[in-house]
Amino acid sequence: xxxxxxxxxIGSDGHLNLDLPTNLxxxxxxxxxxINSMPKGIEKGKYDFSDLVGKLxxxxxxxxxxxxxxxxx
Numbered sequence: 001x002x003x004x005x006x007x008x009x010i011g012s013d014g015h016l017n018l019d020l021p022t023n024l025x026x027x028x029x030x031x032x033x034x035i036n037s038m039p040k041g042i043e044k045g046k047y048d049f050s051d052l053v054g055k056l057x058x059x060x061x062x063x064x065x066x067x068x069x070x071x072x073x
Contacts, residue, residue: 008018
């Protein structure tokens with residue numbers, strides 16, 4: 001069994017276009033496709049961390065808590 005990873009392109013007509021060069025011998029093969037949609041404007045290999053950005057609500061004095069944590073060392 002060989003595993004191939006290629007990036008395809010879906011045209012305006014809705015057809016998926018793939019060019020799959022292989023070193024397999026002639027004959028029938030089973031093909032399994034796993035399709036992961038890639039967000040527009042994000043290049044492959046780069047991750048958008050904007051969904052992880054946020055604020056923490058803190059109850060108490062930040063400086064006192066920091067000093068307590070340091071004193072534990």
